[in-house]
Amino acid sequence: MDKKKELSFNLNNFLLALSLPIDYLRKDKCSTSINYSKRVAYLSLNIGRQLNLTPQEMSDLCSYSLLHSIGLFNCSNLSKEYCESSNDISKSFPFLLENKNILKYQSEYFDGSGLYGLKGDKTPLFSQILSFAIALENRFNLSSINTKERTELINFVKSSENELFSKKITDIFLEISQKCSFWLDLQNENEILYFIFGNLYDFTLTLKFEEVLKICSDLYFINNSDSHLLSYVEQMSDFYKFEHKDKFTLLIAASLCKIGKICISSSIIDKNSALDEFEYEEIKAYPYYTNKVLSNIIGFSDINSWAIKVQERVDKSGYPYSLAAKDLSLKDRLLAILVIYDSLRINKVYRKAYSHQESLDILKDLAKQGKIDISIVEDISVAITPNK
Numbered sequence: 001m002d003k004k005k006e007l008s009f010n011l012n013n014f015l016l017a018l019s020l021p022i023d024y025l026r027k028d029k030c031s032t033s034i035n036y037s038k039r040v041a042y043l044s045l046n047i048g049r050q051l052n053l054t055p056q057e058m059s060d061l062c063s064y065s066l067l068h069s070i071g072l073f074n075c076s077n078l079s080k081e082y083c084e085s086s087n088d089i090s091k092s093f094p095f096l097l098e099n100k101n102i103l104k105y106q107s108e109y110f111d112g113s114g115l116y117g118l119k120g121d122k123t124p125l126f127s128q129i130l131s132f133a134i135a136l137e138n139r140f141n142l143s144s145i146n147t148k149e150r151t152e153l154i155n156f157v158k159s160s161e162n163e164l165f166s167k168k169i170t171d172i173f174l175e176i177s178q179k180c181s182f183w184l185d186l187q188n189e190n191e192i193l194y195f196i197f198g199n200l201y202d203f204t205l206t207l208k209f210e211e212v213l214k215i216c217s218d219l220y221f222i223n224n225s226d227s228h229l230l231s232y233v234e235q236m237s238d239f240y241k242f243e244h245k246d247k248f249t250l251l252i253a254a255s256l257c258k259i260g261k262i263c264i265s266s267s268i269i270d271k272n273s274a275l276d277e278f279e280y281e282e283i284k285a286y287p288y289y290t291n292k293v294l295s296n297i298i299g300f301s302d303i304n305s306w307a308i309k310v311q312e313r314v315d316k317s318g319y320p321y322s323l324a325a326k327d328l329s330l331k332d333r334l335l336a337i338l339v340i341y342d343s344l345r346i347n348k349v350y351r352k353a354y355s356h357q358e359s360l361d362i363l364k365d366l367a368k369q370g371k372i373d374i375s376i377v378e379d380i381s382v383a384i385t386p387n388k
Contacts, residue, residue: 001206004245008299009212010204011094012059015066016196017296018219021262021289026069028266029076033143035189041065042185042192043133043142045199050172051125055201056096061126062200063095064102068130071103073222073262080115083107092218094211096203099126106130109164120166132165132173142186150183204298209248216255223262228387229254229342232380236334239383250331253306257339260289272349284319287311306331310339313371330376337363337372341380345387356386 001008019037026032044065048058071086087104105127108114114123114131123131136142140153154177161170176182185191217230233254237247261269264286268279275283287308294304309332312318314325318336328336344359354362360381367374 004243006206006208007212008204009094009207010202010298012062012066012196012200012203013296013298014215015063015093016193017293018259019066020293021259022066022069022072024263024289025072029072030078032138033141035143035192036137037066037069038189038192038196039137039142039186040068040130040133042195043136044129045196046176046182047129047132047169047172049199050176051168056203059200059203060095060097060099061129062196063093064090064099064126064130065133067093068103068106068134073219078107083115089218089222092215094205094207094215099124102126102130106134110166111163113164128166128169132169135164144187145183150177209245209252213248213252213255216252220255220258224258226346227342228345229338231387232338232342232384233335235384236338236380239379240330240334246331249302250306250335252300253303254335254338256294256303257290257307257310257335258286259293259307260286260291263289274350284311288320306335310336312336314373315370317371333373334376337376337380340366340372341384356384 016038020034023032023034023036026036027034041062044061045058048061053061067090068086070089071082071084073085073089075082075085083104083106086106087101090103102124105114105116105118105123108116108118108123108127108131110120110123110128112119121128136153136157139156140149145153154174157165157170157173161167185195220230221227230251233251234247237250242250261283264283268275268282271279287310291304291308294300294307297304309318309321309323309328312321312323312328312332313336314328314333316322316324341359341363344354344362345356347353360377363372363377363380364374366372367377
């Protein structure tokens with residue numbers, strides 16, 4: 001592996017980290033509980049193991065399980081649009097095998113009563129497994145299911161045989177669910193992770209930085225379609241003549257620097273008026289959540305370090321860590337300023353976008369207050385070609 005041009009990338013490691021904001025998003029929109037995605041993966045892999053799936057199939061099944069709710073990034077409810085969005089977004093990720101429309105058909109039922117009306121084995125096997133796991137989690141909230149509810153769940157599965165679910169899948173579940181440990185593990189994140197890692201081979205890939213950036217930027221633009229942040233980072237990286245590795249890792253950091261915002265309630269993020277002091281405190285936590293996501297991705301140490309400091313200021317007035325100037329590198333400071341500039345250049349519900357010059361004037365004022373570096377602001381005024 002050429003460390004100047006390539007990066008080790010493990011898809012399930014990446015998606016396990018990403019499952020945190022996905023779970024917060026699902027909790028916000030669907031009132032489910034945290035670790036939802038991991039529980040769906042746990043159920044799916046238990047079934048996959050009994051079906052004697054190949055290591056590659058098990059790996060992809062886990063990835064689809066962790067990713068199945070990704071459509072909520074741009075859909076407000078569970079619908080055909082949500083399934084198709086999840087399926088489309090999944091195409092950005094490097095699965096090991098060629099599987100088509102797994103997430104599109106995640107809500108199909110064996111008797112054809114699902115969203116698309118597919119019957120029996122016309123629904124892909126992975127989609128059938130996902131449909132089963134999702135249905136149980138949605139109906140019974142497996143994070144807190146008690147012994148009485150287990151009986152109700154078992155009866156539901158039995159009554160749904162050859163209706164909602166195939167006999168093959170229900171028989172497997174009825175067998176594995178006889179173990180007390182199966183239910184207890186579902187309520188323990190560490191045990192779920194132990195099971196997942198214990199049943200997956202290591203299929204770590206070597207990807208070019210450009211390939212990793214494509215994955216991350218596709219995620220970024222789902223909720224930031226008006227943003228030109230990545231363009232600004234690229235222009236400034238070229239201006240400073242950053243090496244290839246530094247340029248692309250900074251671009252990846254920029255594409256992930258707002259991932260923690262997904263963990264904040266939409267009632268705050270989408271509010272049409274000014275935030276009150278308590279809501280502002282809530283939103284100040286988003287880089288902290290970004291750290292919780294990125295710190296768990298193998299090989300993302302530098303990326304995480306830059307991404308989590310985008311709200312820090314050189315006078316220690318930033319958040320969430322109140323870092324001082326001595327703790328902020330050139331790239332930390334540059335990315336933080338570009339995030340401000342990009343925000344100023346975008347239309348908001350409460351104001352129109354500022355012009356390039358108006359944005360520079362605001363940045364210069366912040367520099368006079370000692371919050372950001374005037375030298376970087378001056379470089380931005382020279383290097384960045386303003387978008388219209």
